[in-house]
Every structure is written in C-alpha cells, then in structure tokens.
Amino acid sequence: MKEGGGRKQGAASPCAACKLLRRRCAQDCVFAPYFPADEPQKFANVHKVFGASNVNKMLQVHSSFILNFHSSFILNFLL
C-alpha cells in the first residue's frame, strides 16, 4: 500500500464545520473537503452568514450545490 500525496486523514481531528457544530466528523463528511480543520475561520464566516443548519441542509440536499456554492460564493467571499 502506498500513501499518496500529503492529504491527512482527519479521523482524529474533525473538520472545521463539525468542530464548530460539535458533531461527529464522519469519513464522508460533506463539510470536510471545504472546511478543513486547519482553516476554522472559513466555516466561521459561512456559519455567520447562513447559519449552520442552513449550510448543513444545503450541502446535504444537492452535492451539485456544493460545487456551485463552493466556487461561486465561498471563493468570492473568502478570497
């Protein structure tokens, strides 16, 4: 088995979203790719604007929304 790249498996540390929401960060957590644990401010910003439950709902309803949300909003908002 070969470990590829520098991607850390976040089993020990939940992503920024789960941390803030105090929920268990599953391996397939929808937030994890967008809100890594080492950038907690990202989710804090989104959380402030939308509210955590809305973000959670949005991300769960449509995975395509994630792309849209991520590229069009988050990048604009965070960069």
Ligand SMILES: [Zn+2]
């Ligand atoms: Zn998570």
